[in-house]
Amino acid sequence: MAGMIIYGLINSATFTLMTIGFSLTFGISGVANFAHGAFYVTGAYVAWQLINSIGIAYPLAAGISIIVTGLLGAALYWLVLYRVRGLILSEVIATFGVGVGLMEVFRSIGLSGHSYKLPKFLEGSLEVLGVYVDFQRLIILGVGAALVLFLWLFSHRTKIGLAFRGIAQDEFTALSFGIESDMTAMVSLGLGSAFAALAAITVMPLSLIQVEEGGNVLILALAVGIVGGMESIAGIIVASLIFGFAQIVVATYFNPHYSMIVLLVTIMLVLIIKPSGLFGKFKELEERV
Protein backbone atom coordinates (compact mmCIF):
# COMPACT_ATOMS: atom_id res chain seq x y z
CA MET A 1 0.00 0.00 0.00
CA ALA A 2 2.74 2.43 0.98
CA GLY A 3 4.61 1.34 -2.11
CA MET A 4 1.61 2.08 -4.27
CA ILE A 5 1.27 5.57 -2.85
CA ILE A 6 4.94 6.39 -3.21
CA TYR A 7 5.25 5.02 -6.72
CA GLY A 8 1.95 6.64 -7.67
CA LEU A 9 3.30 9.98 -6.53
CA ILE A 10 6.55 9.46 -8.45
CA ASN A 11 4.59 8.43 -11.54
CA SER A 12 2.44 11.54 -11.26
CA ALA A 13 5.51 13.74 -10.86
CA THR A 14 6.97 12.16 -14.00
CA PHE A 15 3.80 12.89 -15.94
CA THR A 16 3.70 16.47 -14.66
CA LEU A 17 7.31 17.01 -15.72
CA MET A 18 6.69 15.59 -19.17
CA THR A 19 3.56 17.59 -19.89
CA ILE A 20 3.98 20.93 -18.15
CA GLY A 21 5.96 22.46 -21.02
CA PHE A 22 3.24 21.63 -23.53
CA SER A 23 0.50 23.10 -21.38
CA LEU A 24 2.53 26.20 -20.60
CA THR A 25 3.07 26.95 -24.28
CA PHE A 26 -0.54 26.27 -25.13
CA GLY A 27 -1.91 28.31 -22.26
CA ILE A 28 0.11 31.38 -23.15
CA SER A 29 0.36 31.47 -26.90
CA GLY A 30 -2.45 29.14 -27.95
CA VAL A 31 0.02 27.12 -30.01
CA ALA A 32 -0.41 23.38 -29.55
CA ASN A 33 3.18 22.33 -29.93
CA PHE A 34 2.99 18.92 -31.57
CA ALA A 35 6.79 18.93 -31.66
CA HIS A 36 6.86 18.67 -27.85
CA GLY A 37 7.63 14.96 -27.89
CA ALA A 38 10.39 15.48 -30.44
CA PHE A 39 11.95 18.18 -28.26
CA TYR A 40 11.83 15.75 -25.35
CA VAL A 41 13.96 13.29 -27.32
CA THR A 42 16.17 16.13 -28.57
CA GLY A 43 16.96 17.16 -25.01
CA ALA A 44 18.09 13.67 -24.09
CA TYR A 45 20.02 13.17 -27.33
CA VAL A 46 21.92 16.46 -27.13
CA ALA A 47 22.91 15.73 -23.53
CA TRP A 48 24.05 12.24 -24.51
CA GLN A 49 26.12 13.54 -27.41
CA LEU A 50 27.75 16.19 -25.24
CA ILE A 51 28.71 13.64 -22.61
CA ASN A 52 29.80 10.80 -24.85
CA SER A 53 31.22 12.47 -27.94
CA ILE A 54 32.68 15.68 -26.58
CA GLY A 55 33.17 14.57 -23.00
CA ILE A 56 31.63 17.46 -21.12
CA ALA A 57 30.81 17.00 -17.45
CA TYR A 58 27.26 15.77 -16.89
CA PRO A 59 25.70 18.78 -15.09
CA LEU A 60 27.13 21.15 -17.69
CA ALA A 61 25.90 18.94 -20.55
CA ALA A 62 22.43 18.85 -19.02
CA GLY A 63 22.39 22.64 -18.75
CA ILE A 64 23.58 23.13 -22.32
CA SER A 65 21.04 20.62 -23.60
CA ILE A 66 18.19 22.45 -21.86
CA ILE A 67 19.34 25.77 -23.34
CA VAL A 68 19.81 24.34 -26.83
CA THR A 69 16.37 22.73 -26.83
CA GLY A 70 14.83 25.96 -25.57
CA LEU A 71 16.51 27.87 -28.38
CA LEU A 72 15.23 25.30 -30.88
CA GLY A 73 11.70 25.90 -29.62
CA ALA A 74 12.13 29.65 -29.95
CA ALA A 75 13.57 29.17 -33.43
CA LEU A 76 10.55 27.06 -34.38
CA TYR A 77 8.36 29.99 -33.46
CA TRP A 78 10.48 32.61 -35.15
CA LEU A 79 11.11 30.77 -38.39
CA VAL A 80 7.85 28.93 -38.90
CA LEU A 81 4.98 29.73 -36.57
CA TYR A 82 5.47 33.49 -36.76
CA ARG A 83 4.39 33.36 -40.39
CA VAL A 84 1.26 31.29 -39.89
CA ARG A 85 0.15 32.72 -36.57
CA GLY A 86 -3.58 32.53 -35.99
CA LEU A 87 -4.22 29.96 -38.72
CA ILE A 88 -4.88 27.03 -36.44
CA LEU A 89 -4.70 24.40 -39.13
CA SER A 90 -1.38 25.71 -40.40
CA GLU A 91 0.04 25.92 -36.89
CA VAL A 92 -0.89 22.34 -36.15
CA ILE A 93 0.46 21.04 -39.45
CA ALA A 94 3.69 23.02 -39.10
CA THR A 95 4.50 21.86 -35.56
CA PHE A 96 3.35 18.34 -36.37
CA GLY A 97 5.61 18.27 -39.44
CA VAL A 98 8.61 19.56 -37.52
CA GLY A 99 7.96 17.06 -34.73
CA VAL A 100 7.64 14.02 -36.97
CA GLY A 101 10.56 15.18 -39.11
CA LEU A 102 12.82 15.65 -36.09
CA MET A 103 11.95 12.25 -34.66
CA GLU A 104 12.57 10.58 -38.01
CA VAL A 105 15.95 12.33 -38.18
CA PHE A 106 16.86 10.68 -34.89
CA ARG A 107 15.61 7.34 -36.13
CA SER A 108 17.59 7.69 -39.33
CA ILE A 109 20.87 8.47 -37.60
CA GLY A 110 20.39 5.28 -35.61
CA LEU A 111 19.21 6.41 -32.21
CA SER A 112 18.45 3.04 -30.68
CA GLY A 113 20.20 0.43 -28.62
CA HIS A 114 21.70 0.01 -25.21
CA SER A 115 24.52 2.50 -25.57
CA TYR A 116 22.08 5.40 -25.54
CA LYS A 117 21.65 5.83 -21.83
CA LEU A 118 21.95 8.92 -19.68
CA PRO A 119 23.72 8.65 -16.33
CA LYS A 120 21.76 8.96 -13.12
CA PHE A 121 22.30 11.97 -10.90
CA LEU A 122 22.92 9.77 -7.88
CA GLU A 123 23.20 6.01 -7.60
CA GLY A 124 21.76 4.14 -4.69
CA SER A 125 18.42 3.95 -2.97
CA LEU A 126 16.66 4.89 0.19
CA GLU A 127 14.10 3.19 2.37
CA VAL A 128 10.89 5.21 2.73
CA LEU A 129 8.07 3.72 4.81
CA GLY A 130 9.43 0.25 4.23
CA VAL A 131 9.72 0.71 0.47
CA TYR A 132 13.02 0.98 -1.37
CA VAL A 133 13.09 3.92 -3.72
CA ASP A 134 16.16 4.81 -5.74
CA PHE A 135 17.51 8.33 -5.61
CA GLN A 136 16.72 9.09 -9.23
CA ARG A 137 13.00 8.60 -8.59
CA LEU A 138 13.16 10.83 -5.54
CA ILE A 139 14.94 13.43 -7.65
CA ILE A 140 12.09 13.28 -10.17
CA LEU A 141 9.67 13.99 -7.34
CA GLY A 142 11.84 16.87 -6.15
CA VAL A 143 12.36 18.38 -9.61
CA GLY A 144 8.65 18.10 -10.34
CA ALA A 145 7.71 19.90 -7.15
CA ALA A 146 10.42 22.53 -7.66
CA LEU A 147 9.26 23.15 -11.22
CA VAL A 148 5.66 23.69 -10.17
CA LEU A 149 6.77 26.04 -7.40
CA PHE A 150 9.07 27.88 -9.80
CA LEU A 151 6.29 28.28 -12.34
CA TRP A 152 3.92 29.65 -9.73
CA LEU A 153 6.48 32.17 -8.47
CA PHE A 154 7.49 33.01 -12.03
CA SER A 155 3.95 33.70 -13.21
CA HIS A 156 2.91 35.61 -10.11
CA ARG A 157 6.03 37.49 -9.09
CA THR A 158 8.11 38.33 -12.15
CA LYS A 159 7.33 40.92 -14.76
CA ILE A 160 7.61 38.58 -17.73
CA GLY A 161 5.49 35.99 -15.94
CA LEU A 162 2.76 38.57 -15.39
CA ALA A 163 3.03 39.49 -19.06
CA PHE A 164 2.50 35.81 -19.89
CA ARG A 165 -0.66 35.69 -17.86
CA GLY A 166 -1.87 38.94 -19.37
CA ILE A 167 -1.48 37.59 -22.89
CA ALA A 168 -3.19 34.36 -21.88
CA GLN A 169 -6.18 36.22 -20.48
CA ASP A 170 -6.78 38.73 -23.23
CA GLU A 171 -4.37 39.28 -26.04
CA PHE A 172 -5.70 42.64 -27.22
CA THR A 173 -5.84 44.25 -23.81
CA ALA A 174 -2.34 42.96 -23.13
CA LEU A 175 -1.19 44.46 -26.42
CA SER A 176 -2.56 47.85 -25.44
CA PHE A 177 -0.46 47.66 -22.29
CA GLY A 178 2.64 47.27 -24.40
CA ILE A 179 3.11 43.54 -23.99
CA GLU A 180 4.45 42.23 -27.26
CA SER A 181 2.42 39.23 -28.31
CA ASP A 182 4.95 37.65 -30.65
CA MET A 183 7.82 38.04 -28.21
CA THR A 184 5.81 36.45 -25.42
CA ALA A 185 4.73 33.58 -27.63
CA MET A 186 8.33 32.97 -28.68
CA VAL A 187 9.54 32.95 -25.08
CA SER A 188 6.69 30.64 -24.09
CA LEU A 189 7.60 28.20 -26.84
CA GLY A 190 11.25 28.32 -25.85
CA LEU A 191 10.40 27.81 -22.20
CA GLY A 192 8.05 24.94 -22.99
CA SER A 193 10.72 23.19 -25.05
CA ALA A 194 13.33 23.78 -22.35
CA PHE A 195 10.99 22.11 -19.86
CA ALA A 196 10.67 19.17 -22.23
CA ALA A 197 14.48 18.84 -22.19
CA LEU A 198 14.57 19.18 -18.41
CA ALA A 199 11.99 16.39 -18.14
CA ALA A 200 14.02 14.22 -20.51
CA ILE A 201 17.21 14.68 -18.51
CA THR A 202 15.46 13.90 -15.25
CA VAL A 203 13.33 10.98 -16.41
CA MET A 204 15.39 9.33 -19.17
CA PRO A 205 18.14 7.90 -16.89
CA LEU A 206 15.57 5.34 -15.71
CA SER A 207 15.41 3.78 -19.17
CA LEU A 208 17.10 3.96 -22.54
CA ILE A 209 16.80 6.93 -24.89
CA GLN A 210 14.23 5.81 -27.43
CA VAL A 211 12.65 7.72 -30.28
CA GLU A 212 9.30 6.11 -29.45
CA GLU A 213 9.34 7.97 -26.14
CA GLY A 214 8.70 11.17 -28.10
CA GLY A 215 5.35 9.89 -29.35
CA ASN A 216 4.42 8.64 -25.89
CA VAL A 217 5.23 11.97 -24.29
CA LEU A 218 3.19 13.82 -26.89
CA ILE A 219 0.17 11.56 -26.36
CA LEU A 220 0.52 11.96 -22.62
CA ALA A 221 0.81 15.72 -22.89
CA LEU A 222 -2.33 15.87 -25.01
CA ALA A 223 -4.22 13.53 -22.68
CA VAL A 224 -3.21 15.42 -19.56
CA GLY A 225 -4.04 18.71 -21.24
CA ILE A 226 -7.46 17.50 -22.34
CA VAL A 227 -8.35 16.03 -18.97
CA GLY A 228 -6.91 18.72 -16.73
CA GLY A 229 -7.84 21.69 -18.81
CA MET A 230 -5.11 23.46 -20.72
CA GLU A 231 -3.19 26.36 -19.16
CA SER A 232 -4.27 25.50 -15.61
CA ILE A 233 -1.31 24.28 -13.57
CA ALA A 234 -3.66 22.82 -10.96
CA GLY A 235 -5.43 20.93 -13.74
CA ILE A 236 -2.15 19.47 -14.98
CA ILE A 237 -1.23 18.28 -11.50
CA VAL A 238 -4.64 16.74 -10.86
CA ALA A 239 -4.72 15.04 -14.26
CA SER A 240 -1.17 13.74 -13.70
CA LEU A 241 -2.22 12.39 -10.32
CA ILE A 242 -5.22 10.65 -11.90
CA PHE A 243 -3.14 9.05 -14.64
CA GLY A 244 -0.18 8.33 -12.39
CA PHE A 245 -2.20 6.53 -9.75
CA ALA A 246 -4.50 4.87 -12.28
CA GLN A 247 -1.48 3.34 -13.97
CA ILE A 248 -0.08 1.99 -10.70
CA VAL A 249 -3.43 0.70 -9.45
CA VAL A 250 -4.23 -0.99 -12.75
CA ALA A 251 -0.76 -2.47 -12.93
CA THR A 252 -1.00 -3.83 -9.37
CA TYR A 253 -4.51 -5.26 -9.40
CA PHE A 254 -5.08 -6.03 -13.05
CA ASN A 255 -2.72 -6.15 -15.99
CA PRO A 256 -0.24 -3.33 -16.66
CA HIS A 257 -1.36 -3.47 -20.27
CA TYR A 258 -4.73 -2.02 -19.39
CA SER A 259 -3.35 1.38 -18.37
CA MET A 260 -3.73 2.68 -21.94
CA ILE A 261 -7.41 1.80 -21.84
CA VAL A 262 -7.73 3.78 -18.62
CA LEU A 263 -6.18 6.72 -20.46
CA LEU A 264 -8.62 6.45 -23.34
CA VAL A 265 -11.68 5.98 -21.14
CA THR A 266 -10.71 8.92 -18.92
CA ILE A 267 -10.26 11.20 -21.93
CA MET A 268 -13.60 10.16 -23.38
CA LEU A 269 -15.45 10.51 -20.07
CA VAL A 270 -14.02 13.94 -19.38
CA LEU A 271 -14.84 15.12 -22.88
CA ILE A 272 -18.41 13.91 -22.62
CA ILE A 273 -19.09 15.20 -19.11
CA LYS A 274 -17.02 18.35 -18.96
CA PRO A 275 -15.50 19.32 -22.32
CA SER A 276 -13.49 22.17 -20.86
CA GLY A 277 -11.44 19.76 -18.76
CA LEU A 278 -11.57 19.35 -15.02
CA PHE A 279 -10.04 22.74 -14.27
CA GLY A 280 -10.79 24.52 -17.52
CA LYS A 281 -12.44 27.88 -17.34
CA PHE A 282 -15.65 28.90 -19.02
CA LYS A 283 -13.89 31.10 -21.53
CA GLU A 284 -11.97 28.09 -22.60
CA LEU A 285 -15.18 26.14 -23.04
CA GLU A 286 -16.30 28.64 -25.64
CA GLU A 287 -13.13 28.10 -27.61
CA ARG A 288 -13.37 24.38 -27.44
CA VAL A 289 -17.02 23.71 -28.13
Added chain:
Amino acid sequence: MAIPIQIDKGAAKYRKERLDRGIKARSDTIYALSSYREAFYLLLPRAVTIIGLLILPLVLDEYWTKVIVLTCVVGILALSWDFIASAGMFSLGQTLFFGVGAYFAGIMNHYWGLPPILSIPLATLFGAAFCTVLILPVLRLRGIYFAMVTFVLPQILVRIIAMSGAFGGVEGLSALSPMPSFWVATYLAILALFVCLFGFRKLINTDYGVVLKGIKGNDQAVMSGGINIYWYKAQAIFIGGSAGAFAGAFMTHFYRFVGLPAFSMDYTILPIAATVVGGTGMFAGAMFGSFILVPLTELLRAIGSWRVVLYSFLMVIFIVALPEGIFHYLQRKYHQIERWVTTES
Protein backbone atom coordinates in the same frame (compact mmCIF):
# COMPACT_ATOMS: atom_id res chain seq x y z
CA MET B 1 6.03 45.58 -37.11
CA ALA B 2 5.90 48.25 -39.79
CA ILE B 3 7.64 47.44 -43.03
CA PRO B 4 8.80 50.52 -44.92
CA ILE B 5 7.62 50.41 -48.51
CA GLN B 6 10.21 51.52 -50.98
CA ILE B 7 9.17 52.58 -54.44
CA ASP B 8 11.84 52.75 -57.07
CA LYS B 9 10.36 55.31 -59.46
CA GLY B 10 12.77 54.72 -62.31
CA ALA B 11 12.43 50.96 -62.63
CA ALA B 12 8.73 50.23 -62.69
CA LYS B 13 7.91 50.94 -66.29
CA TYR B 14 5.98 47.79 -66.96
CA ARG B 15 3.76 45.74 -64.79
CA LYS B 16 2.21 42.34 -65.29
CA GLU B 17 -1.50 42.41 -65.85
CA ARG B 18 -3.47 39.29 -65.04
CA LEU B 19 -6.92 38.83 -66.51
CA ASP B 20 -9.35 35.95 -66.21
CA ARG B 21 -10.06 34.29 -69.52
CA GLY B 22 -13.27 35.25 -71.26
CA ILE B 23 -15.10 32.03 -70.59
CA LYS B 24 -14.65 32.30 -66.89
CA ALA B 25 -17.42 34.40 -65.47
CA ARG B 26 -16.84 36.25 -62.23
CA SER B 27 -17.49 33.21 -60.16
CA ASP B 28 -15.50 30.17 -59.25
CA THR B 29 -17.75 27.58 -60.81
CA ILE B 30 -19.77 29.16 -63.58
CA TYR B 31 -18.37 29.13 -67.08
CA ALA B 32 -19.92 30.74 -70.13
CA LEU B 33 -19.08 28.55 -73.12
CA SER B 34 -19.51 29.74 -76.67
CA SER B 35 -17.47 27.35 -78.79
CA TYR B 36 -16.05 23.85 -78.95
CA ARG B 37 -12.64 25.34 -78.45
CA GLU B 38 -13.67 26.65 -75.08
CA ALA B 39 -15.33 23.39 -74.15
CA PHE B 40 -12.11 21.63 -75.09
CA TYR B 41 -10.17 24.08 -72.99
CA LEU B 42 -12.23 23.15 -69.96
CA LEU B 43 -12.31 19.42 -70.64
CA LEU B 44 -8.61 19.03 -71.38
CA PRO B 45 -7.27 18.88 -67.82
CA ARG B 46 -10.01 16.53 -66.68
CA ALA B 47 -9.65 14.26 -69.69
CA VAL B 48 -5.87 14.11 -69.37
CA THR B 49 -6.21 13.06 -65.73
CA ILE B 50 -8.82 10.36 -66.32
CA ILE B 51 -7.49 8.87 -69.53
CA GLY B 52 -3.89 9.19 -68.38
CA LEU B 53 -4.55 7.33 -65.16
CA LEU B 54 -6.50 4.60 -66.97
CA ILE B 55 -3.70 4.06 -69.48
CA LEU B 56 -0.76 4.24 -67.06
CA PRO B 57 -1.08 0.67 -65.67
CA LEU B 58 -1.02 -0.66 -69.25
CA VAL B 59 2.26 0.99 -70.16
CA LEU B 60 4.13 0.74 -66.88
CA ASP B 61 5.80 -2.38 -65.55
CA GLU B 62 4.47 -4.23 -62.53
CA TYR B 63 6.61 -2.39 -60.00
CA TRP B 64 5.44 1.04 -61.07
CA THR B 65 1.87 -0.16 -61.36
CA LYS B 66 2.10 -1.08 -57.69
CA VAL B 67 3.31 2.45 -57.06
CA ILE B 68 0.24 3.75 -58.89
CA VAL B 69 -1.97 1.62 -56.64
CA LEU B 70 -0.24 2.96 -53.54
CA THR B 71 -0.59 6.48 -54.91
CA CYS B 72 -4.31 5.96 -55.38
CA VAL B 73 -4.66 4.68 -51.83
CA VAL B 74 -2.82 7.69 -50.42
CA GLY B 75 -4.89 9.86 -52.75
CA ILE B 76 -8.12 8.40 -51.33
CA LEU B 77 -6.87 9.07 -47.80
CA ALA B 78 -5.93 12.61 -48.75
CA LEU B 79 -9.37 13.18 -50.30
CA SER B 80 -10.98 11.82 -47.15
CA TRP B 81 -8.89 14.22 -45.05
CA ASP B 82 -9.79 17.11 -47.31
CA PHE B 83 -13.48 16.25 -47.15
CA ILE B 84 -13.51 16.12 -43.36
CA ALA B 85 -11.53 19.37 -43.30
CA SER B 86 -14.17 20.95 -45.58
CA ALA B 87 -16.61 20.49 -42.73
CA GLY B 88 -14.26 22.34 -40.41
CA MET B 89 -12.69 19.35 -38.68
CA PHE B 90 -8.93 19.03 -38.84
CA SER B 91 -8.10 15.43 -38.22
CA LEU B 92 -4.60 14.31 -37.36
CA GLY B 93 -5.67 10.70 -37.41
CA GLN B 94 -6.30 9.56 -40.98
CA THR B 95 -4.53 6.40 -39.92
CA LEU B 96 -7.49 5.71 -37.61
CA PHE B 97 -9.84 5.26 -40.58
CA PHE B 98 -7.24 3.33 -42.53
CA GLY B 99 -6.33 1.05 -39.66
CA VAL B 100 -9.90 0.35 -38.57
CA GLY B 101 -10.93 -0.44 -42.14
CA ALA B 102 -7.90 -2.67 -42.56
CA TYR B 103 -8.58 -4.55 -39.34
CA PHE B 104 -12.30 -5.00 -40.09
CA ALA B 105 -11.45 -6.51 -43.47
CA GLY B 106 -8.76 -8.70 -41.92
CA ILE B 107 -11.05 -9.95 -39.16
CA MET B 108 -13.91 -10.66 -41.55
CA ASN B 109 -11.62 -12.58 -43.85
CA HIS B 110 -9.56 -14.40 -41.24
CA TYR B 111 -12.20 -15.38 -38.69
CA TRP B 112 -15.37 -15.50 -40.76
CA GLY B 113 -13.85 -16.44 -44.08
CA LEU B 114 -15.58 -13.75 -46.12
CA PRO B 115 -14.10 -13.27 -49.62
CA PRO B 116 -12.70 -9.82 -50.55
CA ILE B 117 -15.78 -9.03 -52.62
CA LEU B 118 -17.81 -9.04 -49.39
CA SER B 119 -15.23 -8.07 -46.81
CA ILE B 120 -14.09 -4.85 -48.52
CA PRO B 121 -17.55 -3.25 -48.78
CA LEU B 122 -18.57 -4.49 -45.34
CA ALA B 123 -15.33 -3.26 -43.79
CA THR B 124 -15.85 0.09 -45.49
CA LEU B 125 -19.30 0.47 -43.95
CA PHE B 126 -18.64 -0.94 -40.51
CA GLY B 127 -15.19 0.63 -40.27
CA ALA B 128 -16.61 4.06 -41.00
CA ALA B 129 -19.46 3.48 -38.55
CA PHE B 130 -17.03 2.33 -35.86
CA CYS B 131 -14.82 5.39 -36.34
CA THR B 132 -17.84 7.69 -36.29
CA VAL B 133 -19.01 6.21 -33.00
CA LEU B 134 -15.49 6.57 -31.61
CA ILE B 135 -15.33 10.22 -32.63
CA LEU B 136 -18.94 10.98 -31.66
CA PRO B 137 -18.16 12.17 -28.10
CA VAL B 138 -15.61 14.69 -29.37
CA LEU B 139 -17.64 16.16 -32.22
CA ARG B 140 -18.44 19.12 -30.02
CA LEU B 141 -14.77 20.05 -29.93
CA ARG B 142 -13.34 22.54 -32.33
CA GLY B 143 -10.03 23.18 -34.03
CA ILE B 144 -7.01 22.11 -32.09
CA TYR B 145 -8.90 20.01 -29.57
CA PHE B 146 -10.42 17.88 -32.29
CA ALA B 147 -7.00 17.46 -33.88
CA MET B 148 -5.52 16.36 -30.56
CA VAL B 149 -8.17 13.73 -29.91
CA THR B 150 -8.00 12.28 -33.40
CA PHE B 151 -4.23 12.12 -33.00
CA VAL B 152 -4.49 10.23 -29.71
CA LEU B 153 -7.20 7.73 -30.76
CA PRO B 154 -5.26 5.55 -33.24
CA GLN B 155 -2.17 5.57 -31.04
CA ILE B 156 -4.17 4.20 -28.15
CA LEU B 157 -5.88 1.60 -30.35
CA VAL B 158 -2.44 0.42 -31.47
CA ARG B 159 -1.30 0.00 -27.90
CA ILE B 160 -4.47 -1.82 -26.93
CA ILE B 161 -4.06 -4.27 -29.81
CA ALA B 162 -0.34 -4.72 -29.16
CA MET B 163 -0.75 -5.32 -25.46
CA SER B 164 -3.95 -7.36 -25.37
CA GLY B 165 -2.78 -9.55 -28.23
CA ALA B 166 -6.22 -9.42 -29.85
CA PHE B 167 -6.49 -10.00 -33.62
CA GLY B 168 -3.03 -11.45 -33.89
CA GLY B 169 -1.45 -8.87 -31.58
CA VAL B 170 1.92 -7.61 -32.78
CA GLU B 171 2.19 -10.30 -35.46
CA GLY B 172 -1.06 -9.33 -37.12
CA LEU B 173 -3.15 -11.53 -39.40
CA SER B 174 -1.41 -12.91 -42.45
CA ALA B 175 -2.22 -15.22 -45.38
CA LEU B 176 -5.51 -13.46 -46.07
CA SER B 177 -7.38 -13.95 -49.33
CA PRO B 178 -5.75 -12.12 -52.25
CA MET B 179 -7.56 -9.86 -54.67
CA PRO B 180 -9.04 -11.76 -57.67
CA SER B 181 -6.22 -10.54 -59.88
CA PHE B 182 -3.62 -7.83 -60.01
CA TRP B 183 -5.49 -5.95 -62.73
CA VAL B 184 -8.75 -6.01 -60.81
CA ALA B 185 -6.95 -4.57 -57.81
CA THR B 186 -5.25 -1.86 -59.85
CA TYR B 187 -8.39 -0.68 -61.58
CA LEU B 188 -10.43 -0.94 -58.40
CA ALA B 189 -8.02 1.48 -56.72
CA ILE B 190 -8.11 3.88 -59.67
CA LEU B 191 -11.90 3.69 -59.89
CA ALA B 192 -12.27 4.30 -56.16
CA LEU B 193 -10.02 7.33 -56.43
CA PHE B 194 -12.20 8.76 -59.22
CA VAL B 195 -15.39 8.02 -57.31
CA CYS B 196 -14.02 9.85 -54.27
CA LEU B 197 -12.65 12.76 -56.27
CA PHE B 198 -15.68 13.45 -58.43
CA GLY B 199 -18.17 12.34 -55.79
CA PHE B 200 -16.77 14.67 -53.15
CA ARG B 201 -16.56 17.52 -55.64
CA LYS B 202 -20.18 17.07 -56.60
CA LEU B 203 -21.28 16.62 -53.01
CA ILE B 204 -19.57 19.72 -51.69
CA ASN B 205 -21.35 21.88 -54.29
CA THR B 206 -24.84 20.61 -53.45
CA ASP B 207 -26.98 22.24 -50.75
CA TYR B 208 -25.78 19.54 -48.40
CA GLY B 209 -22.17 20.50 -49.06
CA VAL B 210 -22.97 24.16 -48.52
CA VAL B 211 -24.08 23.29 -44.98
CA LEU B 212 -20.80 21.46 -44.40
CA LYS B 213 -18.80 24.40 -45.70
CA GLY B 214 -20.92 26.67 -43.55
CA ILE B 215 -19.94 24.69 -40.47
CA LYS B 216 -16.33 25.35 -41.36
CA GLY B 217 -16.93 29.03 -41.99
CA ASN B 218 -19.10 29.87 -39.02
CA ASP B 219 -20.69 27.06 -37.10
CA GLN B 220 -22.73 29.32 -34.85
CA ALA B 221 -24.40 30.94 -37.84
CA VAL B 222 -25.33 27.49 -39.13
CA MET B 223 -26.70 26.57 -35.71
CA SER B 224 -28.79 29.71 -35.64
CA GLY B 225 -30.27 28.57 -38.94
CA GLY B 226 -31.86 25.73 -37.02
CA ILE B 227 -29.49 23.07 -38.31
CA ASN B 228 -28.08 20.43 -36.01
CA ILE B 229 -24.41 20.77 -36.86
CA TYR B 230 -23.34 17.72 -34.84
CA TRP B 231 -25.55 15.49 -36.93
CA TYR B 232 -23.99 16.95 -40.08
CA LYS B 233 -20.49 16.62 -38.66
CA ALA B 234 -21.15 12.98 -37.81
CA GLN B 235 -22.31 12.40 -41.38
CA ALA B 236 -19.22 14.12 -42.75
CA ILE B 237 -17.01 11.89 -40.58
CA PHE B 238 -18.91 8.85 -41.83
CA ILE B 239 -18.55 9.83 -45.48
CA GLY B 240 -14.89 10.77 -45.18
CA GLY B 241 -14.24 7.83 -42.91
CA SER B 242 -15.72 5.35 -45.35
CA ALA B 243 -13.25 6.51 -47.98
CA GLY B 244 -10.41 6.00 -45.48
CA ALA B 245 -11.77 2.64 -44.33
CA PHE B 246 -12.07 1.50 -47.94
CA ALA B 247 -8.40 2.35 -48.48
CA GLY B 248 -7.49 0.28 -45.44
CA ALA B 249 -9.68 -2.69 -46.40
CA PHE B 250 -8.30 -2.59 -49.92
CA MET B 251 -4.69 -2.60 -48.74
CA THR B 252 -5.39 -5.51 -46.40
CA HIS B 253 -6.33 -7.71 -49.31
CA PHE B 254 -3.71 -6.21 -51.58
CA TYR B 255 -0.90 -7.08 -49.15
CA ARG B 256 -2.78 -10.13 -47.82
CA PHE B 257 -1.75 -8.96 -44.37
CA VAL B 258 -3.05 -6.71 -41.65
CA GLY B 259 -1.10 -5.72 -38.59
CA LEU B 260 -0.03 -2.81 -36.46
CA PRO B 261 1.63 -1.02 -39.42
CA ALA B 262 -1.95 -0.30 -40.56
CA PHE B 263 -2.04 2.33 -37.82
CA SER B 264 1.38 3.69 -38.75
CA MET B 265 2.02 7.41 -38.74
CA ASP B 266 2.73 7.27 -42.50
CA TYR B 267 -0.97 7.09 -43.27
CA THR B 268 -1.54 10.29 -41.34
CA ILE B 269 1.43 12.31 -42.45
CA LEU B 270 1.44 11.35 -46.15
CA PRO B 271 -2.18 12.33 -46.90
CA ILE B 272 -1.86 15.59 -45.01
CA ALA B 273 1.45 16.37 -46.67
CA ALA B 274 -0.08 15.55 -50.06
CA THR B 275 -3.06 17.80 -49.41
CA VAL B 276 -0.88 20.64 -48.19
CA VAL B 277 1.48 20.37 -51.15
CA GLY B 278 -1.36 20.05 -53.64
CA GLY B 279 -3.67 22.59 -52.06
CA THR B 280 -6.46 22.25 -49.53
CA GLY B 281 -10.19 22.58 -50.02
CA MET B 282 -10.45 21.56 -53.66
CA PHE B 283 -10.04 17.75 -53.65
CA ALA B 284 -8.19 17.86 -56.97
CA GLY B 285 -5.32 19.44 -55.03
CA ALA B 286 -5.22 16.51 -52.64
CA MET B 287 -5.05 14.03 -55.49
CA PHE B 288 -2.50 16.12 -57.34
CA GLY B 289 -0.32 16.28 -54.23
CA SER B 290 -0.36 12.53 -53.72
CA PHE B 291 0.62 12.01 -57.36
CA ILE B 292 3.66 14.20 -56.69
CA LEU B 293 4.66 12.85 -53.30
CA VAL B 294 4.19 9.08 -53.59
CA PRO B 295 6.12 8.52 -56.84
CA LEU B 296 8.77 10.90 -55.48
CA THR B 297 8.93 8.68 -52.42
CA GLU B 298 9.53 5.64 -54.61
CA LEU B 299 12.26 7.35 -56.54
CA LEU B 300 13.92 8.21 -53.25
CA ARG B 301 13.63 4.70 -51.86
CA ALA B 302 17.42 4.61 -51.57
CA ILE B 303 17.45 7.18 -48.78
CA GLY B 304 15.29 4.96 -46.59
CA SER B 305 13.68 6.53 -43.59
CA TRP B 306 14.94 9.98 -44.55
CA ARG B 307 11.91 10.06 -46.84
CA VAL B 308 9.61 10.78 -43.92
CA VAL B 309 11.97 13.56 -42.90
CA LEU B 310 11.78 14.89 -46.43
CA TYR B 311 8.03 15.10 -46.65
CA SER B 312 7.61 16.34 -43.14
CA PHE B 313 9.82 19.29 -43.89
CA LEU B 314 8.35 19.68 -47.39
CA MET B 315 4.98 20.01 -45.69
CA VAL B 316 6.29 22.67 -43.31
CA ILE B 317 7.92 24.60 -46.14
CA PHE B 318 4.72 24.54 -48.19
CA ILE B 319 2.48 25.59 -45.33
CA VAL B 320 4.74 28.58 -44.72
CA ALA B 321 5.83 29.55 -48.22
CA LEU B 322 3.01 28.44 -50.54
CA PRO B 323 -0.03 27.87 -48.34
CA GLU B 324 -2.43 27.73 -51.26
CA GLY B 325 -0.63 24.71 -52.70
CA ILE B 326 0.62 23.86 -56.17
CA PHE B 327 -2.78 23.03 -57.62
CA HIS B 328 -4.37 26.37 -56.81
CA TYR B 329 -1.35 28.11 -58.28
CA LEU B 330 -1.46 26.12 -61.51
CA GLN B 331 -5.20 26.50 -61.79
CA ARG B 332 -4.93 30.25 -61.50
CA LYS B 333 -2.27 30.32 -64.17
CA TYR B 334 -4.42 28.15 -66.45
CA HIS B 335 -7.44 30.40 -66.13
CA GLN B 336 -5.60 33.68 -66.54
CA ILE B 337 -4.00 35.59 -69.34
CA GLU B 338 -0.84 37.41 -68.38
CA ARG B 339 0.62 40.32 -70.27
CA TRP B 340 2.96 43.18 -69.67
CA VAL B 341 1.46 46.66 -69.74
CA THR B 342 3.09 50.02 -69.27
CA THR B 343 2.52 51.68 -65.96
CA GLU B 344 0.98 55.10 -65.81
CA SER B 345 3.48 57.49 -64.39
